[in-house]
Amino acid sequence: MRYFGRRAKGAAAEAQDGKVLREDTSVAEPEASLPKHCLNLKIQVYRVLVSKNRKERRKDILKLEGKVAIVTGAGREGKGIGRYVSLALAEEGADIVITDYVIENAEKVVAEVQALGRRAIAVGGNVAVPADADAIVASALNEFGRVDILVNNAGITRDALIVRMSEQEWDAVLSTNLKGTFNCTKAVARTMMKQRSGRIVNVASVMGVIGNVGQANYSASKAGVIALTKTTSRELGSRGINVNAVAPGFIQTAMTEELSENVRNSIAQNIPLNRLGTPEDVARVILFLCSEDSSYVTGQVINVCGGMVM
């Protein structure tokens, strides 16, 4: 038997039903004693069944089986991007370290990941504090023995026009969004370098590309995340570590729910795809950047914004 795990179970079930011919050499070849036209027909049916069987098995292959991922800011219940990223990675086979400020929130997402049949732990911590970032990575190594993926998702806004923006508002946003990304990347880099493989995905924003009124702190932090992504990808590329960023536009999460319906409608009218994005839209692109499908992609920023920025 050439297949293992899920696929082995599938193959055995098929054999019991007797409906699908298996690919291994024990499958009886069409008998030579049949008339030639029957024999040809039987061979054709055999080939169709084997190729259908192969396609079904290919669908079964999980993209992240055996991988361990840390997702920061993943404890927001409901519509948080981090939660959707965690579930998308878990659905593809990864075990997940869910981290957030509030460990009780992270624990709820852990339960959702476990319901998908994956291992998960919750780790509380503030990514803006270097010791917390180190502790998050240490917990991951302690529990799972490796870290393959880091998604730097934790982020905040403190919006104000620049003339009114306080030093605290500036510092808070830069500390979480930019320094937090630096802290977690630094904490995980040596482990990934030793493994000679890894994926880091930073959640930036289109506001880091085009700027936005009332978001001097936020736009600057996300522009910094983009520059950090490019530099880190250059430093770590030769060790088999890919570092990329996604730059979401307006996504329907708690962050944008503060906007009035009128504002959200008028934003949608100026987006080529005519709608705000969903957390799943962002999670799917992050999943791509965490998988082998993007093995020759590094140092890139992918706008996930319905065409708002191009």
Ligand SMILES: NC(=O)c1ccc[n+]([C@@H]2O[C@H](COP(=O)([O-])OP(=O)(O)OC[C@H]3O[C@@H](n4cnc5c(N)ncnc54)[C@H](O)[C@@H]3O)[C@@H](O)[C@H]2O)c1
């Ligand atoms: N929602 C959008 O429209 C949008 C657009 C562009 C970019 N983004 C980015 O996507 C990411 C996720 O956004 P979201 O909308 O899901 O936000 P969210 O507010 O729903 O979730 C952010 C999570 O990060 C956590 N967090 C905040 N500061 C932290 C810290 N210092 N340490 C640890 N955890 C912390 C929060 O507790 C929260 O659970 C952010 O980086 C955000 O800037 C969001």
